[in-house]
Amino acid sequence: MDLSVLDRLKWLQQQQMVSPEFLQILGSDGREELKRVESYLGNNNDELQSFRHFPEFGPDYDTTDGCISRTSSFHMEPVKNNGHSRAITLQNKRKPEGKTEKREKKKIKAEDETEPSMKGKSNMSNTETSSEIQKPDYIHVRARRGEATDRHSLAERARREKISKKMKCLQDIVPGCNKVTGKAGMLDEIINYVQSLQQQVEFLSMKLSVINPELECHIDDLSAKQFQAYFTGPPEGDSKQSIMADFRSFPLHQQGSLDYSVINSDHTTSLGAKDHTSSSWETHSQCLYNSLRTDSVSNFFSLK
Amino acid sequence: MEETLATPDATRRSLSPSCSATVKSRAAGFERRTKRRLSETNASVREDREEAEEEEDEVKEKIEALQRIIPGGAALGVDALFEETAGYILSLQCQIKTIKVLTSFLQRIDQEDMKFGG
Numbered sequence: 001m002d003l004s005v006l007d008r009l010k011w012l013q014q015q016q017m018v019s020p021e022f023l024q025i026l027g028s029d030g031r032e033e034l035k036r037v038e039s040y041l042g043n044n045n046d047e048l049q050s051f052r053h054f055p056e057f058g059p060d061y062d063t064t065d066g067c068i069s070r071t072s073s074f075h076m077e078p079v080k081n082n083g084h085s086r087a088i089t090l091q092n093k094r095k096p097e098g099k100t101e102k103r104e105k106k107k108i109k110a111e112d113e114t115e116p117s118m119k120g121k122s123n124m125s126n127t128e129t130s131s132e133i134q135k136p137d138y139i140h141v142r143a144r145r146g147e148a149t150d151r152h153s154l155a156e157r158a159r160r161e162k163i164s165k166k167m168k169c170l171q172d173i174v175p176g177c178n179k180v181t182g183k184a185g186m187l188d189e190i191i192n193y194v195q196s197l198q199q200q201v202e203f204l205s206m207k208l209s210v211i212n213p214e215l216e217c218h219i220d221d222l223s224a225k226q227f228q229a230y231f232t233g234p235p236e237g238d239s240k241q242s243i244m245a246d247f248r249s250f251p252l253h254q255q256g257s258l259d260y261s262v263i264n265s266d267h268t269t270s271l272g273a274k275d276h277t278s279s280s281w282e283t284h285s286q287c288l289y290n291s292l293r294t295d296s297v298s299n300f301f302s303l304k
Numbered sequence: 305m306e307e308t309l310a311t312p313d314a315t316r317r318s319l320s321p322s323c324s325a326t327v328k329s330r331a332a333g334f335e336r337r338t339k340r341r342l343s344e345t346n347a348s349v350r351e352d353r354e355e356a357e358e359e360e361d362e363v364k365e366k367i368e369a370l371q372r373i374i375p376g377g378a379a380l381g382v383d384a385l386f387e388e389t390a391g392y393i394l395s396l397q398c399q400i401k402t403i404k405v406l407t408s409f410l411q412r413i414d415q416e417d418m419k420f421g422g
Contacts, residue, residue: 067398159383166386173393184359187366190389194373204403211410 170190171177177189370385371377374392377385 028397085360163386166383166390169390170386170393173390184366187363187370191366191369191373194370194393194396195390196394197400198373201396201403204400204407207407208403208410211407211414261390 167183167186171186174190174193176193177186180186180189367382367385370389371380374385376389377388380388
């Protein structure tokens with residue numbers, strides 16, 4: 001039994017070493033297959049020669065060597081010899097072959113399992129790299145925003161606050177701006193209002209220009225009356241004529257003025273030349289302050 | 305022997321192309337998704353910028369119009385321009401009031417002259 005176990009181990013080792021050769025043989029041609037079979041036998045002979053040095057297995061080893069070297073002949077011999085020992089040796093050979101096949105299958109499965117795991121790792125690495133690529137852009141953008149808010153954004157905010165305050169003042173001044181929303185709309189309202197005010201100013205200034213010549217006429221009338229009063233002052237001989245003119249203008253005045261005229265007539269009859277001069281000056285001043293300037297002027301000219 | 309040995313080859317050949325295909329398809333999909341997201345973000349940013357630029361352009365045009373209307377407004381900034389507009393509006397309002405008062409006064413004088421003259 002010990003010998004059989006050792007033999008099995010040897011066969012397993014040999015077949016493990018030979019497994020890739022079998023794979024190659026399957027893929028190649030007939031001649032190459034034959035050559036490799038010969039190389040297989042040669043390798044086995046070399047390995048077995050190493051065991052000849054062991055003194056314990058001397059006689060048995062010789063028999064096993066003969067069996068291995070004559071494998072092809074064994075297929076023919078059992079018909080002739082019919083030996084029990086040879087049959088046992090064949091059974092021993094068959095069993096280790098089956099075990100080796102199972103081990104090979106396990107190896108293949110292990111390899112298959114390893115490959116997808118490696119591919120999965122590659123997938124993970126790809127995802128990590130892509131995520132890393134995205135992160136710095138995002139962070140970079142945010143950093144810029146932070147810097148902008150820290151420095152430039154404050155100045156911009158101050159400007160906007162000033163502008164908003166002034167816009168509110170304009171809203172208060174302009175009647176229709178409170179309802180409008182948005183800067184553009186407010187500016188439109190302001191522009192329209194300014195234009196309308198400018199038009200009104202022009203229109204009203206035209207009205208003034210139309211009325212101005214009348215003012216000039218009034219000023220001319222005043223200056224003419226003053227001149228006439230100065231002219232009528234010194235001549236004493238015409239005092240009667242001046243009194244007559246005043247008398248004619250009196251009936252148009254109110255009652256108060258009539259009473260004053262009565263008083264003047266009494267004084268003139270009673271007193272001398274001084275009274276005449278004082279009464280004449282008073283009458284002239286009344287004429288000047290009266291609103292009926294045109295009538296007095298016309299009467300004066302008609303008398304002359 | 306041949307059948308047992310052939311099976312692992314078949315499994316290897318069948319697994320390898322499917323695994324490679326899945327890997328490639330996953331990578332391509334991920335790239336496409338990232339590209340789509342980036343393109344979408346870029347488009348939205350562009351739209352926002354365009355709208356803001358349009359509004360700014362309108363505001364600038366109207367500011368220029370104000371500068372033209374108001375005397376001495378061409379050389380002023382936004383703040384000073386608004387101050388000048390406020391002052392100018394108030395001055396125009398005062399002018400309008402004064403001119404209305406003058407016109408009413410003169411009209412009354414004309415009416416009185418007509419009455420006494422007739």
